Amino acid sequence: MQQVKKGDQIKVHYHGRLTDGTTFDSSAGRQPLEFEVGSGMVIKGFDEGVTGMAVGDKKTISIPADEAYGPRQEEMVIEFPIKNFPPDITPEVGMTLQMHGDNGQELPVVITAINEESITLDANHPLAGKELVFDLELVDIKGKSPLIIAP
Incomplete structure (x- = not known):
């Protein structure tokens, strides 16, 4: 079974909350989030959290502030x-x-x-200094497109 790796284009449903249970974002009722793993499109801890998942997998991850939006400054x-x-x-x-x-x-x-x-x-990000918790469900994996080089 194919597992998520850096460079894959994936689709994931998520529910993001703080450690006190307060929801700050969710894909419920919307299209799943689509992004390329390792491209910097999402926070570091989210990228690392989806790595190794297979389509249909569900899991909960905790992301410390340093791997999310950093400490408050x-x-x-x-x-x-x-x-x-x-x-x-x-x-x-x-x-x-x-x-x-x-x-x-x-x-x-x-x-x-x-x-x-x-x-x-x-000017701090509203989630700076906070540990984030995400419930994830991997919906789709598309491997990296092969690079075609003309002779």
Whole structure:
């Protein structure tokens, strides 16, 4: 029976939750997730978790924060002067905004606190610092396409 290996294109149904049981994502009611194993399209622990599975296999994996979205980084939490906040936006705790970095790249941030002087913005991934648990079901494996080189 064919088992998942690096380079395979696979389809997998998943249910992602935190260690307290809170669901953060699921493919239920949707098409299964399709990706190439080892290509960096998913977090490292997910790639490693599907490796060796066969079609029809089901399993539960735990992914430590370091193999998921990494640890929370306090330097990713910034105080932004409220006087520089766009006047057409009313800030609220929990609101997600897009900031532009020095290189022009968009960076999602979440407002975590507001006071008279400043707004606290957190640019950490919402799942940073968290261990993730996934229930997996492998639906399909397509081996890597052979490379054809013209003579």
